[in-house]
Amino acid sequence: MSVGAYLLINVDTGKEEEVLKALRKIEGIKNVHIVTGLHDLICYIEADDLKKIKKIITKEIRGIKGIQKTITCMSLDLE
Numbered sequence: 001m002s003v004g005a006y007l008l009i010n011v012d013t014g015k016e017e018e019v020l021k022a023l024r025k026i027e028g029i030k031n032v033h034i035v036t037g038l039h040d041l042i043c044y045i046e047a048d049d050l051k052k053i054k055k056i057i058t059k060e061i062r063g064i065k066g067i068q069k070t071i072t073c074m075s076l077d078l079e
């Protein structure tokens with residue numbers, strides 16, 4: 001069974017499209033969108049386990065130039 005997380009992302013002004021393109025290249029990111037409101041982008045990550053989710057967020061996503069802050073919301077499967 002896989003695990004998933006939604007990531008709310010804030011970026012430097014004007015860097016939304018650049019960060020979006022970089023995020024789309026990362027394995028495990030299933031969807032990513034530029035949004036309005038408190039955050040600039042939202043993406044959905046899916047992986048085999050929490051350890052892999054942690055690696056994607058800390059080693060790959062947070063290393064993208066232009067990202068200021070991320071908030072992780074774990075997806076809970078209630079089936």
